[in-house]
Every structure is written in C-alpha cells, then in structure tokens.
Amino acid sequence: MIKRNLITLSLTVIFSLIIAFLIYKKFVYPTVIPVEMNGLTYIFADWGAILSANICEQKGINVYSENPCDIKNRKHVYGEILLHIPFAEFNKFYQFYFPLILNIIFLFIIVSFFNQTNSFKNYFLVFFIISLPVILAIERANSDILIFLMMYLISKYKNLFLSHILIIFSTLCKFYPICFGVIFLFQKIVKKIFLNISITAFFFILFLIHQYENLIQIFNNSAQFSGSGVYQFSLKGLIKAIPNIQVIINDYNINWLIYLFIGILLILPLTFFGKRIIQSQENEKFLLNIFDFNIFENRLYIVSTLVIIFCYFLVQNFNYREIFLIGLVPYILKNEKVYKRGFLNNLYYIIVIKFLFSTILIYLTMNKVNVDLNYFMNLAKHILDFYVVSILSIILILNLKNLFKKYFLLENI
16 A cells, blocks of 8 residues: 555656646647736636635625736636635735645546556556646646545545535535535435435525525626637537538538538447447446445546536536546446456546547647648547547436436335
C-alpha cells in the first residue's frame, strides 16, 4: 500500500509539472481557448470569476446581473453558496494556491484510479491526463473539479450524514450534483432508500424555492456556461452539428442522403452494442447488477454515469464536464480479470478512444489545421459522444430495472 501511494504521488508530481510547463509555455493554446485581457493570459480564470463575484457581492452589486469585478464581466452562474467564501479578501491564496491545491488533488485521484491493479490498461492513464477535458478543467480551475472531488468522497465513504452534507453542498454550488442522490439506491432496505432520497429531495425543493429568482437569472445567462461546436458536450451539440453539412451535386441538394447516412451511423452501432450488453447478462452478470455490491468502485461508477447522462441530455456543457467519465475507470479495472474478453473490456477502450480522438479533433479544429473539414470533425466528435452516453444509458437502465425487480417487486411477493 505504501509503495503504491508513493508511485501515485510521484506520478502526480510528474504530471503536474508537465501540465504546468505546457500552460506556462502556452503550448496548450489555442486548443484550450485562453482567457485574455490587455495582452495577458489569465489561468484559473473560471475560479477567478467566482472570486470576483464574491468581491462585487460584498460591494452590494447583484452579480447575477453584472460582475464588473471580473476581467471579462462574467456574471455569476453558480449557486449563492459560492458567494460566501470565507476570507475572500486573501486574494493571493484563493486566486492561485487554492485552485493549485485542488488541481493537484484532482490529478492524484485520477492517477490512483489507474494504480490499483497491475494491468496493461494502466498505461492509458497518459491519454486521460493529456486529454482536452482534463487540461481545460485544470487550466481554468473550473468548479467541476471541486464537484468531482465531492463525488469521490461520497463514493469512497458510506457515512450517510457525510453523503447528505456533500450532496446538499455540491447541489447548492452547481445544481446538477442532485444526481449524487442515486448513491442511496445501494441501501439494501427499501424504506432506507425512500427515506434518504426523500431527505435529499426535500432540501432540493427548499433550494429551488430559496433561489428561484437567481435560477431564472442563471438560465437567462446560459450562454456563458454553454459550450459550442467541438467545445460542447451535449445532445444539442449533435443536433446543431447535423444541419451544418450541405451536399450539392449538379445543383441538386442531396442532404437527405446525408441525414439517412448519419441516422444509420447512429442506429446500427447502438443496436450492436445494445445486443452485446443484453447478452452480457449471462457472461458478465455483474455488469447489470452493479447495485448488488455497495463498494467504492460500484458507487463511483453509478454516480459518474448518472452525472454524464443527466448533463449530456439536459445541459449544453463545456468539454470539462467529460472528466466525470474517468469515474468509470476504477470499476472497469477492478473487474478486468472477470471480463477480459467481455463487453466491459470493450467499453474501456471505447472511453479511451473517445478521450484521445476528441482531443485530436479539437486540436485540429482550434489550430485550423484543415478548416474545410471542421464541420465533419465537429460531427464526428458529437457522434462519438452520443455513442458513449447511449451505451452508458443502456447499462444504467438495465441495472435500475434489475434493482427494481429485486428490492421492490420481490419485497411485495
């Protein structure tokens, strides 16, 4: 254990230095869109926007309407609780050291995911670390990193009181962590499941009532936290990408053929994957019975999955939201010996390809390597996102179906 922790710590330091070097030398730009003002590039800019909102809030300014304290006048688009950071006047600590510490802890946790077993798959850690979602989240010090850390703690520790506190706090910060409440489905007793979900729902409703006016202003400013093009992770990104393609031959518009081709491209692979998942009920029963074992890897897999599905279908996210896909890794690697040639093995490589391929496409697009292919690269990125989220959705639905049969239907027999 000590040796493994030392390896994790060493790799964290190495990756931290590499990323710091890439940012310092500006090699990550323009793949990562820089936040610039007066010729200066600002790192940790997303966290900086929250700090500036705190300063303006103390001056009596409604930061949901304007935020002149921010270098880009970015309005506050988070929960009110993030406007009450203690000792926010200690600018140097909060602007640099605090996000730096969060980033290092974030990297340490990611490295630890790949350092639990001796597996060839551990080497793919590099692809995740240098991926656009991870680099973007770190460079911006986006609050999704803070939410990711809370998700990790909720999954790691089974203390119900801690879970409720972290779920409520994270939801007050960014709303979508209400999904973390799925963790209570690991309780073996239906009454406990209902009680804990009810408590979470109660506080969420109170939150909606208390921050109703702020929520309206936040959603009116949705463009500020909505990605676009290859920088978007959402179903809406795919829908927007399709009409951008125009195919005309001899003055005849044959876009319908393109739509037909894209439809086939989306449906056929999903049909194949769906069939494989259903077949896995015999060969990989654990894949569809994840709720049976209330352990860290299973808990993290389910919570990560629901966050990804919820955000993909309901919100226009920036790419850094994809960091939650990394939460699937511990479960996959833990069960490697069981599924060596099974579907879950394929899922791991699909996720690796998604991170690597998406990063390459975004690099080519943002660096204008071949502008003529931008539409197709944008479409390819969103189709790949759709595949991954759809596969995760099928697995989650089948798990919920099995859970419902075991703990609800059987209890009434």
